[in-house]
Amino acid sequence: MKRVMIAGATGYLGRYLCAEYQHRGWYVIALVRNARHASPIAADQLIEAQATQSATLKGVMTGVDLVVSSVGITRQTDGLGYWDVDYQANLNLLRAAEHAGVAHFAYIHVLRAAEMAHVPMVAAKSAFVAELQRAKMTSTVVAPTGYFSDMGDFLTMAQGGRVWLFGDGSQQINPIHGADLAAATAQAVEDGLDGLDVGGPDVFTQRELAELAFASLGTAPRITFLPDVLRRIALRLLPYVAPRRINGPARFFLSALALDMVGARRGTQHLKTHFDNTLSGTTSAPVLPRSNERKNS
Incomplete structure (x- = not known):
């Protein structure tokens, strides 16, 4: 049986990656920081290690055929920044895999990273991708458009009575559910792809996202379009007026x-269903474990 290690296994995507690979018949090893806080998770084995501390990774990948990393931070905590986690922790994983x-080695990046090189999080991720592509190892870089969970901001604004957009709201996105992204990642690896830019099955303009949020609430759309210059001004000011955990x-x-x-349009799950489930307090595509064998390292 092939063995896969999922790094970032307790995160939103990581749990779906564990479930997807277990469904495909792999022996799934979840790399976690604290096994007691990791359950429930669809893994055959849990290994405790700190990816930011290379010494804790010694020997944990023996016999592993594939490493899939979704390690990264969206909010900076514990004094760690993007270069500590999105870059260095993933580099530690890569060196241990080598x-x-x-x-x-498969890695979850972000779409259109080159155009966002000025963004600290993207810069750190891109620097790791450069290291990965130089490594003497087969690799796959998957760049998703955005998660369904990220689209919750539109629903939150709609619940507040108004959605605020910059410009004319014509920019497009096809966000993807975590389960669909996990399946697309596993398939990209199986197909031997070097990279995959991937999104969900439905493409929306930002205006259509706002309208969908209001439709889910059953209320009339109230959308305000702000001059895009305000967005550009905010980008310049944020590093000076907001703490790092917010401005990042x-x-x-x-x-x-x-x-x-x-x-590329992949998957079967639709954002409208996700919004409806969010409002009703239910979840789609549950992540259920088959077995757990705990191991401390």
Whole structure:
């Protein structure tokens, strides 16, 4: 049986990656920081290690055929920044994989990273991708457009009575559910792809996203369009007026808003259903474990 290690296994996407690979018949090893806080998770084995501390990774990848990493931070906590996690932690994983003779390394990046090189989070991720592509190992870089969970901001604004957009709201995106992204990632690896720009099955303009949010609420759309110059001013001011844990995610969000974020259309799950489930307090595509064998390292 092939063995896969999922790094970032307790995150939103990581849990779906574990479930997808277990469904495909792999022996799934979840790399977690704290096994007691990891359940429920669809993994055959849990290994405790800190990816930011290379010494804790010694020997954990013995016998592993594939490493899939979704390690990264959206909010900076514990004094760690993007270069500590999105770059260095992933580099530590890569070096450990090389030392163990792992055949393949897959990494979850972001779409249109070149156009967002000025964003600290994207810069750190891109620097790791450069290291990965120089490594003497087969690799796959998957760049998603955006998660369904990210689109919750539109629903939150609609619940507040108004959605605020920059410009004319014509930029497009096809966000993807975590389960569909996990399946697309596993298939890209199986197909031997070097990279995949990927999104969900439905393409929306930002205006259509706002309208969908209001439709889910059953209320008339109330959308205000702000001059895009305000977005650009905010990008310049954020590093000076907001703490790092806020300005980092905000700079990524504001930069992505100016771009069309459309990737190859994959998956079967639709944003309307996700919005409806969110409002009703239910979830789609549950992530259920088959077995758990805990191991501390």
